[in-house]
Amino acid sequence: MSMNSSVIQQIPTSQIEFERAIKKQRVKNFSKGILFLSPSIVLFSVFLFYPLARTIYLSFYLTDATGVTTVFVGWQNYVTMFTSPIFLQSMKSTFLFVLYTVPITIIISLFLAVIANEKLKGIGFFRTIYSSTMGISVAAASVFWLYLFHPSIGPLNLLVKAFGANEIGWLTNPSWALLSISITTIWMNIGFTFLILLGGLQSIDSSLYESADIDGAGYFYQLRRITIPMLSPTLFFVVTVAIINAFQTFGQIDILTQGGPVNSTNLVVYSIYREAFVNYKFGSASAQAVLLFIVILLMTFLQFKFGERKVHYQ
Amino acid sequence: MSQIEMIDLSKSYNKQKNVLDKVDLFIEEGEFFVLVGPSGSGKSTLLRMIAGLEEITSGTLKMNDQIVNHLPPKDRNLSMVFQNYALYPHLSVEQNILFGLNAKKVDKQEQKRRLLETAEMMGISELLKRKPKELSGGQRQRVALARSVVSEAPLCLMDEPLSNLDAKLRSQMRLEIRRLQKKLGMTMIYVTHDQVEAMTMGDRIMVLNDGKIQQIGKPITLYNEPANLFVASFIGSPKMNMGKAVFHADLNQLVIEETIHLDIDAVTYEIPSDSNVTIGIRPEHLYPGTLNNTSHEIEVINVEQLGNDTLIVFGVGKEIWTAKWPGQWDVQVGEKIPIHIAIENLSFFNSDTGLLIKPATTSKQHEVVTA
Numbered sequence: 001m002s003m004n005s006s007v008i009q010q011i012p013t014s015q016i017e018f019e020r021a022i023k024k025q026r027v028k029n030f031s032k033g034i035l036f037l038s039p040s041i042v043l044f045s046v047f048l049f050y051p052l053a054r055t056i057y058l059s060f061y062l063t064d065a066t067g068v069t070t071v072f073v074g075w076q077n078y079v080t081m082f083t084s085p086i087f088l089q090s091m092k093s094t095f096l097f098v099l100y101t102v103p104i105t106i107i108i109s110l111f112l113a114v115i116a117n118e119k120l121k122g123i124g125f126f127r128t129i130y131s132s133t134m135g136i137s138v139a140a141a142s143v144f145w146l147y148l149f150h151p152s153i154g155p156l157n158l159l160v161k162a163f164g165a166n167e168i169g170w171l172t173n174p175s176w177a178l179l180s181i182s183i184t185t186i187w188m189n190i191g192f193t194f195l196i197l198l199g200g201l202q203s204i205d206s207s208l209y210e211s212a213d214i215d216g217a218g219y220f221y222q223l224r225r226i227t228i229p230m231l232s233p234t235l236f237f238v239v240t241v242a243i244i245n246a247f248q249t250f251g252q253i254d255i256l257t258q259g260g261p262v263n264s265t266n267l268v269v270y271s272i273y274r275e276a277f278v279n280y281k282f283g284s285a286s287a288q289a290v291l292l293f294i295v296i297l298l299m300t301f302l303q304f305k306f307g308e309r310k311v312h313y314q
Numbered sequence: 315m316s317q318i319e320m321i322d323l324s325k326s327y328n329k330q331k332n333v334l335d336k337v338d339l340f341i342e343e344g345e346f347f348v349l350v351g352p353s354g355s356g357k358s359t360l361l362r363m364i365a366g367l368e369e370i371t372s373g374t375l376k377m378n379d380q381i382v383n384h385l386p387p388k389d390r391n392l393s394m395v396f397q398n399y400a401l402y403p404h405l406s407v408e409q410n411i412l413f414g415l416n417a418k419k420v421d422k423q424e425q426k427r428r429l430l431e432t433a434e435m436m437g438i439s440e441l442l443k444r445k446p447k448e449l450s451g452g453q454r455q456r457v458a459l460a461r462s463v464v465s466e467a468p469l470c471l472m473d474e475p476l477s478n479l480d481a482k483l484r485s486q487m488r489l490e491i492r493r494l495q496k497k498l499g500m501t502m503i504y505v506t507h508d509q510v511e512a513m514t515m516g517d518r519i520m521v522l523n524d525g526k527i528q529q530i531g532k533p534i535t536l537y538n539e540p541a542n543l544f545v546a547s548f549i550g551s552p553k554m555n556m557g558k559a560v561f562h563a564d565l566n567q568l569v570i571e572e573t574i575h576l577d578i579d580a581v582t583y584e585i586p587s588d589s590n591v592t593i594g595i596r597p598e599h600l601y602p603g604t605l606n607n608t609s610h611e612i613e614v615i616n617v618e619q620l621g622n623d624t625l626i627v628f629g630v631g632k633e634i635w636t637a638k639w640p641g642q643w644d645v646q647v648g649e650k651i652p653i654h655i656a657i658e659n660l661s662f663f664n665s666d667t668g669l670l671i672k673p674a675t676t677s678k679q680h681e682v683v684t685a
């Protein structure tokens with residue numbers, strides 16, 4: 001019948017012709033892929049790759065107040081940076097800050113997530129409350145804490161006085177300021193960390209707990225042998241993100257202390273900001289930024305190398 | 315020692331309609347008891363209530379004559395195998411098996427002894443150091459069984475344990491579970507939606523539908539004398555052929571689906587005089603017609619060659635019936651073929667209540683094996 005023959009299309013008879021057709025398809029596929037990627041390539045290039053390259057470039061120069069390069073100084077910016085006591089102090093504060101905030105944030109969030117994971121009446125209310133700090137901007141939260149920390153009318157000092165102790169200069173005493181900033185940051189980060197950990201807890205198969213119940217395992221035994229190991233991928237993610245975030249803290253410092261008193265809260269990102277936009281030394285600011293980039297990269301790499309071994313993916 | 319008694323056991327969520335309605339049941343010690351029913355019939359809920367994972371809304375649950383309604387799962391002295399096996403993905407097979415013993419702080423020497431013994435019995439001795447994700451479906455199933463065996467609990471609950479396995483492995487595991495249960499002498503309550511599993515494994519079967527008990531009995535009793543239309547169509551594969559039937563006393567004829575006319579002697583053969591009757595006949599009782607006994611001719615809609623059997627599908631009024639003929643038959647679709655329907659193979663049901671009026675009489679004649 002004619003129907004049969006017309007359905008079968010002309011097939012390229014020679015070997016070369018059909019190879020050419022395959023090649024053409026590959027090129028077509030590749031260009032399609034590039035087309036789909038192009039929005040992110042453009043965005044990343046403009047807002048990430050170019051600034052990164054530009055920062056590295058600037059770190060080898062001295063600039064004028066408008067940021068135009070004037071003299072090539074090679075590694076001089078880096079040498080000055082590592083010999084500057086203010087910058088070294090800033091690095092030390094940053095590491096201390098990470099050390100204060102990350103573990104405490106995660107421990108508190110984990111505790112909240114575990115108790116909010118129980119099936120109780122009205123648990124939705126508590127879940128909303130615990131995750132609510134995620135919806136508060138850094139600026140609003142900082143202003144709120146500025147009031148709490150106020151030396152004379154702040155509730156925190158009123159409380160301290162009620163216990164008969166001396167007023168604390170939360171943001172004005174060099175030995176307290178970093179702690180105060182840490183408390184603020186922990187409070188602000190709990191919402192996000194809590195939400196991620198709760199999500200992780202909820203994805204654990206409930207039959208594991210039922211099986212453990214039948215086996216006679218107690219609550220803390222289950223927590224130690226099931227919950228924590230099964231949560232490890234989530235915990236790993238949360239720790240990584242929390243460390244990166246802590247290194248990049250800026251907003252609450254700008255509002256609460258401006259790096260003071262006596263540079264005790266002058267964390268790296270704030271130091272970069274001051275160097276560039278207060279002192280107009282774009283070269284040395286860039287050098288600090290490059291160092292921060294390397295430190296975060298290194299920390300994340302070390303975490304993947306050593307932390308991930310203890311992670312159980314499903 | 316583990317016998318279980320349920321008295322008027324009911325379950326409802328949020329005071330809605332009962333998911334389980336007044337279940338009365340007695341399970342003997344050492345019995346292999348199968349709960350079977352379609353999905354949503356409440357069989358898993360009942361199992362979870364026995365395990366203590368689900369609260370009992372009303373009624374009494376007794377184990378060894380002790381009321382256990384209030385006891386947490388760990389105090390009921392039972393083990394359970396879950397549908398998805400519930401293996402801990404971060405623990406090795408050995409740690410998985412010993413999880414419960416560790417939690418109960420059983421002596422280390424004793425743990426070791428039981429582990430080796432169980433692993434040997436289940437044939438997983440080489441797998442002890444592996445993680446669950448490195449095991450095949452059948453091996454995971456064995457580990458789950460081992461975990462339940464190692465607890466040495468006298469009662470074992472299984473919730474559709476074979477539903478994730480392929481057909482071949484399933485029939486093998488059916489046999490293994492059955493042998494294991496007999497060997498250890500434990501009481502087993504086994505939930506499945508697969509009537510083949512129920513028929514082949516159970517000492518007794520309970521058929522559940524919509525939270526209500528349909529029938530409890532030996533597999534062969536359920537097959538031969540189904541208590542109602544639901545059990546009749548649920549047990550057996552291919553399922554029992556059903557049709558509406560009317561008895562015309564004046565003609566001495568039974569008319570099925572206004573298509574098949576059967577001459578019967580109403581005096582010797584007591585036909586229920588209810589106007590609303592549904593008859594059922596098993597596929598293997600629709601015999602090929604011979605010269606002498608052909609009662610009807612039917613037109614073939616479809617033929618399934620199984621190798622050992624031939625399934626012949628045909629229409630009777632609005633119903634689709636299947637005949638199962640032993641051996642291989644060369645039948646073509648569209649062909650008209652003779653069949654033999656015998657009145658003694660018919661089961662009669664009340665169409666309104668669905669209840670059995672009169673079972674097929676031939677089913678009483680069991681074949682007897684003689685030495």
